[in-house]
Amino acid sequence: MKLTRDTQYIRGLSLKEDRIPSYNSFPFCLPVMKHFSELMFHPNVTYIIGENGMGKSTLLEGIAIALGFNPEGGTMNFNFSSYDSHSDLHEYLRIVKGVERAKDSFFFRAETFYNVASNIEEMDREPLPVPKVIDSFGGKSLHEQSHGESFFAAFTERFRGNGLYILDEPEAALSPLRQLSMLARINELVQQGSQFIISTHSPIVMAYPDAKIIELSESGMTESRLEDTGHYKLMKQFIDDRERLLVHLFKE
Numbered sequence: 001m002k003l004t005r006d007t008q009y010i011r012g013l014s015l016k017e018d019r020i021p022s023y024n025s026f027p028f029c030l031p032v033m034k035h036f037s038e039l040m041f042h043p044n045v046t047y048i049i050g051e052n053g054m055g056k057s058t059l060l061e062g063i064a065i066a067l068g069f070n071p072e073g074g075t076m077n078f079n080f081s082s083y084d085s086h087s088d089l090h091e092y093l094r095i096v097k098g099v100e101r102a103k104d105s106f107f108f109r110a111e112t113f114y115n116v117a118s119n120i121e122e123m124d125r126e127p128l129p130v131p132k133v134i135d136s137f138g139g140k141s142l143h144e145q146s147h148g149e150s151f152f153a154a155f156t157e158r159f160r161g162n163g164l165y166i167l168d169e170p171e172a173a174l175s176p177l178r179q180l181s182m183l184a185r186i187n188e189l190v191q192q193g194s195q196f197i198i199s200t201h202s203p204i205v206m207a208y209p210d211a212k213i214i215e216l217s218e219s220g221m222t223e224s225r226l227e228d229t230g231h232y233k234l235m236k237q238f239i240d241d242r243e244r245l246l247v248h249l250f251k252e
Contacts, residue, residue: 030055035220062089084208104163161192
């Protein structure tokens with residue numbers, strides 16, 4: 001059953017502005033922090049989008065860490081560090097949780113999913129009397145699959161429903177066809193009581209019906225329709241009149 005505003009797992013997000021030491025230092029110098037406004041999440045799917053450098057990934061990372069996830073991704077049971085590069089933003093975020101608690105959860109970060117795959121193999125080398133971790137990803141080593149196949153194995157095999165899923169640029173290794181398949185999988189999981197918070201550059205991935213889209217820019221955070229986002233407009237312009245766009249691009 002789809003979540004509603006009464007049953008969603010994460011309701012909102014605000015910033016502890018009185019504790020911020022300076023807006024001149026990272027991560028508070030990022031546009032998303034300088035112009036932060038209270039964010040209310042959709043019960044099913046919320047997209048956080050914008051150009052590079054706006055602070056999307058940093059914000060998602062902060063949310064994930066504040067909820068108890070490992071900075072590089074995985075479930076809340078993953079505890080490893082390949083390179084300690086995360087900010088301390090989570091200490092300045094105030095997350096409003098709902099009454100219900102997710103039965104499953106995963107922080108998927110395209111940038112560090114390779115590290116998650118490596119950690120799974122390390123854990124499975126231990127002779128423990130429990131199923132191997134890789135079994136929950138389909139049983140085949142993620143390193144023995146293409147980048148896109150390993151991504152999709154997480155979405156199709158590991159995500160079980162009744163879950164909270166935070167995805168940072170999940171389209172990074174997916175073809176357009178796989179992105180459409182991912183939309184179908186998101187819908188399946190939404191129907192099974194899941195909530196998604198997704199950062200993406202893909203107009204395909206951000207096309208889930210009735211989702212909330214928050215677009216970040218130098219001037220702040222704006223709720224937007226898919227058709228009004230910069231990503232969609234640019235892609236539509238390219239598809240509708242590629243030759244004209246390329247002429248202007250190459251002249252510049």
